[in-house]
Amino acid sequence: MEKLNWKVEGMSCTNCALTIDRYLHDNGMQEVKVNFIGGEVSFEKPLEIPKLEIARGIEGLGYHVITGDASDTQKDKRLFKNHFQRFLFCIVFTAPLMLHMIPGAHIHLLMDPYVQLALTIPVFLVGMDFFGRSAIKSVWKGIPNMNVLIALGAIAAFGYSLYGTLIGEAQQYMFYETAATIITLVFLGNWMEDKSVETTQASLKKLAVSQKVMANMIAYDDQHQEHIFPVESTHLKVGDLLLIKSGEPVPMDCKILWGEASVNEAIISGESAPVDKKMNDTLIGGSVLHSGTLKTMVTAVGENTVLANILKMVKEAQTEKPPIQQLADKISAIFVPVVISIAVITFLMNYFLGHLPFSNSLLRAIAVLVISCPCAMGLATPAAIAVGLGRAAKNGVLFKNAKSLEIFKSITQVVFDKTGTLTTGQFRIAGFQVVREPAEVYRESSDVSRERSDMENSHDSRLTTHDSFKLIAYSLEKFSNHPIAKAIAKEWKVKDDIRWAKVEEVKGFGMKATDKEGNEYIAGSYKAAAHLTEDRLHNIYIIRNNQLLGSIDVVDEIRPEAKEVIRLLKIKGIKTILLSGDQQEKCEQVAGELGMDEVIAEQSPEQKLEKIAAFNHIAPTAMVGDGINDAPALAKATVGISLSDASHIAMQSAQVVLMNHGLKHLPLSLGLGKHTYITIKENLFWAFAYNIVAIPVAAFGFLSPAFGALVMGLSDVVLAINSVRLNFKKVV
Numbered sequence: 001m002e003k004l005n006w007k008v009e010g011m012s013c014t015n016c017a018l019t020i021d022r023y024l025h026d027n028g029m030q031e032v033k034v035n036f037i038g039g040e041v042s043f044e045k046p047l048e049i050p051k052l053e054i055a056r057g058i059e060g061l062g063y064h065v066i067t068g069d070a071s072d073t074q075k076d077k078r079l080f081k082n083h084f085q086r087f088l089f090c091i092v093f094t095a096p097l098m099l100h101m102i103p104g105a106h107i108h109l110l111m112d113p114y115v116q117l118a119l120t121i122p123v124f125l126v127g128m129d130f131f132g133r134s135a136i137k138s139v140w141k142g143i144p145n146m147n148v149l150i151a152l153g154a155i156a157a158f159g160y161s162l163y164g165t166l167i168g169e170a171q172q173y174m175f176y177e178t179a180a181t182i183i184t185l186v187f188l189g190n191w192m193e194d195k196s197v198e199t200t201q202a203s204l205k206k207l208a209v210s211q212k213v214m215a216n217m218i219a220y221d222d223q224h225q226e227h228i229f230p231v232e233s234t235h236l237k238v239g240d241l242l243l244i245k246s247g248e249p250v251p252m253d254c255k256i257l258w259g260e261a262s263v264n265e266a267i268i269s270g271e272s273a274p275v276d277k278k279m280n281d282t283l284i285g286g287s288v289l290h291s292g293t294l295k296t297m298v299t300a301v302g303e304n305t306v307l308a309n310i311l312k313m314v315k316e317a318q319t320e321k322p323p324i325q326q327l328a329d330k331i332s333a334i335f336v337p338v339v340i341s342i343a344v345i346t347f348l349m350n351y352f353l354g355h356l357p358f359s360n361s362l363l364r365a366i367a368v369l370v371i372s373c374p375c376a377m378g379l380a381t382p383a384a385i386a387v388g389l390g391r392a393a394k395n396g397v398l399f400k401n402a403k404s405l406e407i408f409k410s411i412t413q414v415v416f417d418k419t420g421t422l423t424t425g426q427f428r429i430a431g432f433q434v435v436r437e438p439a440e441v442y443r444e445s446s447d448v449s450r451e452r453s454d455m456e457n458s459h460d461s462r463l464t465t466h467d468s469f470k471l472i473a474y475s476l477e478k479f480s481n482h483p484i485a486k487a488i489a490k491e492w493k494v495k496d497d498i499r500w501a502k503v504e505e506v507k508g509f510g511m512k513a514t515d516k517e518g519n520e521y522i523a524g525s526y527k528a529a530a531h532l533t534e535d536r537l538h539n540i541y542i543i544r545n546n547q548l549l550g551s552i553d554v555v556d557e558i559r560p561e562a563k564e565v566i567r568l569l570k571i572k573g574i575k576t577i578l579l580s581g582d583q584q585e586k587c588e589q590v591a592g593e594l595g596m597d598e599v600i601a602e603q604s605p606e607q608k609l610e611k612i613a614a615f616n617h618i619a620p621t622a623m624v625g626d627g628i629n630d631a632p633a634l635a636k637a638t639v640g641i642s643l644s645d646a647s648h649i650a651m652q653s654a655q656v657v658l659m660n661h662g663l664k665h666l667p668l669s670l671g672l673g674k675h676t677y678i679t680i681k682e683n684l685f686w687a688f689a690y691n692i693v694a695i696p697v698a699a700f701g702f703l704s705p706a707f708g709a710l711v712m713g714l715s716d717v718v719l720a721i722n723s724v725r726l727n728f729k730k731v732v
Contacts, residue, residue, distance in 0.1 A: 001030065001044040004051065010063040010134070011036035012190065014332045014378025015145040019061055019138055027057065033316065037197060037382040040315060061141060062134040083191035086130065090123045090184040097177035113170035117162070120176040124158050127151075127183030144336040146374050150186050152340065153369040153705060154179045160362060173359065181706035182370050189713010196720035197379070200386040215251040216243040218295065233285075240298045244283075246291050253305045254283040254296035261292025314393050317385075317401050335374035339695070343368040346699040356701075363705060367698035371708030373715045376690055380683035383723035388676030391727055396659040397669045404639050404655040406680075408673020410620045411639065414569060414666075415612065417625040418580035418590055420483055421643055421663065423556040425626070427487035433538075434550040438468040469550055471498065473542055476511040476523035479503050484539055484554055485511070485523070508581050508604030510540070519545055526583055527602065536583055558590060561664035566594045568667040568732060577615070579608055579623075579633075608633045624666065625654075641666065671731030679726055683719045690715050 011017060017036040024032045029043040045054060055065040080086045096110055097119050109115055131154065134147040157179035164173020217231045218241035228243055233251035236242075241257070244250060250263070262274035265287040274290040277283065283296060285305045302308065347365035350356045356364075385402045392399055399405055416422050475498035477485035503513040510524020522528050522543040529541035529548055538551035566576050577598045578591045587601035600611060612633045615621040623630070623637035634640030634654045642654035643663060658665050694715075698708055 002047055003031075003042070003044050004067075005040065005042045006055070006058075007039055007066040008034075008041050008058060008063050009039055009066065011039055012193070013146055013375040015138065015143050015336070015374065016063070017378075018333065019141050019143045019145065020058060020063065022141065022143065023057060023061060024054070027054065029054070035315065035382070037200065037379070037386055038315065060137065062137045080126070083187045083194060086126055087184060087187040087191055090126060090180070090187060093119045093123050094177070094180040094184040097180050113161075113165045113174060113176075116174065116176040117165060120158065120161075120180045123180040123183050124154065127154055127187075131183070131186075143333070146336070146372075148336050149339055149369045149372055150182065150709075152343075153366040153709075154182050156362060156366050156369075157182065157705065160359070175359070175363070178363070178366065178705050182366075182709045185706060185709040186370070186713060189710060189716075192713055193375070193716040193720070196717045196724075197383060199724050200383045200390075200720055213249050213251055216245070216248075217241065218243055236298050236301050238298055238301060242296050242298065244289055244294045244296060246289050246293060248289055250283045250285050250287045250289070250296075252285040252298050253300035254285075255299050256281050256283065256294050256296050258295040259293050261294050262290040264288045264290050310393055310398060313398055313400055314389050317389055317399050332374050332378045335372070335377070339369065339372040339374075342372075342695060342699070350699075350701070360701070364699055364701045366705045367701075367703060367708045368695055370705050371694045371698045371703070371712050372691060373687075373694075373712045376687035376715050376719055377684070379716055379719050380687045381680050383720055384676050384679040384683055384726065387723045387726040388672050388679070392669060392672050395665055395668055396662045397665050397672070398657040398659065399669075399673075400655050400657070405673045405676045407620065407639055408622075408670055409677040411574065411622045411670060411673075412619045413575040413577060413615060414622045414624060414670075415577045415579045415615060415633075415637070416596075417623075417630050417633075418578060418582055418587060419556065420626040421624055422562045422578070422590060422594065423558050425483045425556065427484050427554040427556050429488060429491050430553045430555045432469070432473075432550060432552045434465055434469045436547055436549050437465045438472060438544065438549055469542065470494075472521060472544070472549065473523055473540070473552060475500070476503070476513055476521060476542075477540075479513075480505050480511050480523075483556075487554055488540065488552060508606075525581070525602075537585065539583075539586075558593060559663055563594050565663055565666050566596055569670075570595070570597075572667075572670075574670070579603060579611055581605075581608070605630075605632060609636055612636045622670070624658075624663070641669065667732045672726075675726060675729055675731045679723055682722055686718060686722070687715075 008020065011020070011034075013036065017034040020041060021032055021034045024034075024041075024043050028046055028049065032041075032043040034041050041058075045051065051067060055067055058065050080089065097116060099110060128151065131147040131151040134145065135151040138145040139148060157175045161170075161173050161175045161179065164170045213233045214230045215233050215236060216228050217236075219227050219229070221227060236252050242251065242254060244254075244261075246261070256277055256279050258279060260276070260278045263277050263283060264274050265284060277292075277294070282299070283294075284307065285300075286307045300306070303312070343365040346368050347361045350361035350364050351358060354361070385405060388405055389399055389402070419425055470492045471494060473488055474492040474494060478489040478493075478497065480486070480489075498513075498515060500513040501516050501518075503511065505511055506524075508525075508527075510522055510528050512524075513521045515521070523540055524543070526536040526538070526541065529543060529551075530536075532543065532546070532548040533541070535551070537553075539554045540552040542549045542551070569576055575598070576594075576596045577600065578587055578596050579600045580587050581603050582601060584599070584601040587599050590596075591599045603611065608630065609632050612621065612623055613636055616636070616638055620638040622639045622641055623634050624641045624643065625631075625634050626643055634642060639656060640654035641656045641658060643658050656669055658669065694708070694711065697703060703711070
């Protein structure tokens with residue numbers, strides 16, 4: 001299978017997306033995702049099916065495909081590239097037809113039916129070239145779209161007028177201006193709709209800004225002389241060396257090899273304050289050097305960069321449909337046949353029961369056709385989700401699916417891990433105690449026997465008590481990924497460590513190892529030493545052959561933003577719970593300082609999973625963790641929220657990722673979820689209310705088809721404007 005991502009122009013509603021989705025599935029495509037609001041289609045194609053064949057098939061449905069591959073893309077021969085160009089062409093011919101509607105502006109020549117016919121024909125042909133083609137193809141595929149209604153209305157008005165002209169009774173059948181006005185104003189409305197919908201994508205477009213910039217590549221000649229020359233960022237490869245100067249953008253994801261700098265990462269964190277970077281730190285493509293000069297190595301290019309992964313994740317989330325949209329989609333799928341039926345009933349009732357003239361009854365039926373708007377119901381949810389996801393991504397919050405946005409409305413309790421979540425996770429050793437001298441501990445190199453022989457012949461080679469203790473701790477903790485273990489291994493690192501015969505990490509317990517002489521060692525929490533001591537105030541206990549050698553104390557600072565986050569959650573009535581594997585006393589100390597509601601300490605990963613399941617049973621629960629040790633609990637929670645380094649986005653098990661350890665964005669993510677859902681409900685209310693009110697108004701003759709055509713386009717604009725409010729709305 002080959003993964004393809006195409007741009008498809010011309011999609012205007014849910015039915016358009018359904019038509020393309022059905023076509024692709026019917027032709028053997030898999031993993032089909034159609035985002036009509038962003039004009040994007042992704043799918044997996046069997047290798048034996050030519051891309052050109054699929055592209056032609058989609059274009060045969062009435063849409064224009066941009067594959068990004070010059071050899072596969074059909075040349076665009078369209079006379080008009082967008083609705084605004086069609087509107088400008090049509091208004092030239094429609095404006096004279098509308099003059100006679102102005103009191104005192106009756107121009108005799110314009111009252112001639114053949115002059116009106118001549119003015120209407122160009123507009124009608126352009127309208128049928130777009131609306132007619134689209135209508136026929138959608139009906140042929142079994143999913144009639146909105147253009148069916150517009151085409152029927154325009155054909156009815158034009159055909160009725162042409163009939164009157166041909167039989168010599170044009171004055172009683174003169175509706176040419178109605179046909180031309182419907183087509184012209186719908187083109188205007190569609191253009192306004194397209195422009196307003198584009199604004200819902202504004203935040204995502206800022207993320208998707210072209211990364212094609214000039215980079216300073218470093219190269220060396222045969223004499224190892226350094227040379228710097230410019231190259232386009234799109235030509236960079238992993239491993240290339242770059243020089244980045246103050247004020248320049250970072251071309252691609254890089255690792256710093258030399259230098260220090262302040263970097264503006266607002267493009268993915270929402271924070272304009274520069275972040276200090278040093279050697280071995282990572283740089284995100286698209287960020288900007290605020291000050292300093294760096295030599296770097298490219299670590300990712302193209303679709304593998306952090307920014308590309310963010311965009312991919314957000315776009316995939318846009319294609320997901322939350323439960324609230326399902327009813328609207330079902331109604332949209334049958335909307336067009338229902339409206340056509342209502343239009344027919346409107347004509348029959350007005351003509352036979354209301355005893356209105358045929359022309360008046362027909363006008364009312366046409367008004368019903370053109371004022372109805374299935375697009376509004378299809379646009380209600382995607383527009384709000386696009387804005388919500390875009391604003392979130394711009395502020396360093398990534399939703400992996402749209403469902404999470406909706407679920408956030410009902411979250412009443414948030415469970416936090418402690419280490420690395422509420423605290424910085426940057427530990428340092430505060431002290432250690434040796435209660436028993438380690439016996440016969442030696443440094444061992446790769447040549448074990450020679451080293452031990454040398455040490456046996458030299459008393460000075462034997463380690464001191466404290467050095468032996470540190471050596472054991474380092475040799476055990478170097479194999480662990482736990483933040484405390486990493487801190488110990490970093491501070492007590494030695495060149496030659498103990499070579500274990502067997503070593504393993506037991507989650508929630510600690511490290512266990514056996515040396516070549518069969519001695520058993522443990523570096524673990526109080527749980528591992530509970531049977532050896534009642535002193536539970538230390539972080540790590542070192543045990544040898546079931547005898548306590550000593551303990552280690554580390555300190556970890558509470559995140560400066562944690563207290564404010566907990567305060568904001570409590571203001572909103574959300575219960576805060578600390579769930580940790582750390583000691584009860586340490587957890588209670590952190591929870592007390594932050595003002596949290598409940599503390600559950602000394603929990604293994606399995607116990608955490610059980611607690612989260614119990615919390616879910618009581619009420620919808622969000623879990624915030626580091627995304628590594630807490631992966632099972634994050635997956636089990638109603639919504640899992642991971643604090644993560646941006647370079648590991650794709651590997652997270654949570655539904656929501658707060659990038660760059662952005663705990664401060666947690667209230668924003670919860671608020672955006674809630675207010676996006678509120679906006680969706682407002683949009684759906686407007687979409688249903690508009691159609692429920694507008695159709696009867698048109699059926700009883702209170703508005704003309706021309707006015708109905710304009711109002712129809714404006715109905716979608718209202719939805720887009722309401723959705724864009726999410727960009728500025730206070731949600732925290």
